[in-house]
Amino acid sequence: MSDTRERILDVALEVLGKNPDAGMADIASAAAVVRRTVYGHFPSRSDLVLALTQRAVSELVAVLAEITAAHEAADEAWVGFIAHLWPLAHRYRVLVVLRRGQYGEAIHSLLGPVERTLADLVERGQDRGAFGRHLPADVLSEVAFAAVFAIADNDLSHGALGVHAATMTSLLMLGVPEARAKSLVDGQP
Incomplete structure (x- = not known):
């Protein structure tokens, strides 16, 4: 069954x-x-969409738990998260589209644990000077996270350029200096 x-x-x-x-x-x-x-x-279709969202959230939470436990530096943890997130972003990119419609509130609610964990990671990075303070941690993490999905939605080839572009873009949005962001991205496979 x-x-x-x-x-x-x-x-x-x-x-x-x-x-x-x-x-x-x-x-x-x-x-x-x-x-x-x-x-x-x-x-209902709503039940199906929510089940897809819950599956995505479970996968994202597992990735986040693994990555944040493995990295002391917040910017390194973010890079690791994006590397592991990239295949998931392609698989679940339809949720970004569905989130804009009638399922938006329910999808947003289910993503709560992911968003809180990312906000905590960004806040940790802000506290240690790795990330900028130009926005509150919760807003900044959401913007940087959304950028990854926007790039995934426009890079359907799953190419390496896409993951590097998503990582670099999100790091710059987080306020990581360009030289440090480039160093972190170049260190990724």
């Missing part, structure tokens, strides 16, 4: 990634199941 649910979620990501307005029938067809099967797991 959970294999079918996970397969439907995987297919939904692909279908919604191509067409954010796709319906449950489109997802059922692409998953090679009847609509009743999709509705059996997700009573």
